[in-house]
Amino acid sequence: QRxxxxxxxxxxxxxxxxxxxxxxxxxxVKDTYPPRIDLTFSLAADDGKLIKEGARRLRDxxxxxxxxxxxxxxxxxxxxxxxxxxxxxxxxx
Numbered sequence: 001q002r003x004x005x006x007x008x009x010x011x012x013x014x015x016x017x018x019x020x021x022x023x024x025x026x027x028x029v030k031d032t033y034p035p036r037i038d039l040t041f042s043l044a045a046d047d048g049k050l051i052k053e054g055a056r057r058l059r060d061x062x063x064x065x066x067x068x069x070x071x072x073x074x075x076x077x078x079x080x081x082x083x084x085x086x087x088x089x090x091x092x093x
Contacts, residue, residue: 001051002044003090008055009038013063013077034061035077043090058085 014029035058042053063077070076 001046003041004044005039005041007037007039009036010078011036012075029064029077031061031064034059034063035081037078037081041089052089056085056089058082060084 012027013033013035014027015033017028037058038055039058040053040055043051045051058081060077060081063081068076068080069083070079073079
């Protein structure tokens with residue numbers, strides 16, 4: 001099978017808070033700034049026949065809870081969001 005994914009919008013977890021003292025490119029990560037990813041996808045069989053396609057808006061307001069597989073990765077919250085989507089979308093395939 002072949003999965004094609006196009007990310008159409010990406011908003012990383014956290015925000016730059018302009019009222020804080022200058023601290024370079026520090027992104028403030030708290031639960032009010034969850035990661036958001038919008039994407040389109042298609043899943044095709046080996047012969048090219050379309051199995052599934054669609055658009056998804058990935059959100060995780062509880063992104064700071066639980067275990068993260070990527071503790072030292074700057075994209076840890078976004079990767080975890082994509083992992084959960086893949087597990088749900090492709091369950092049983």
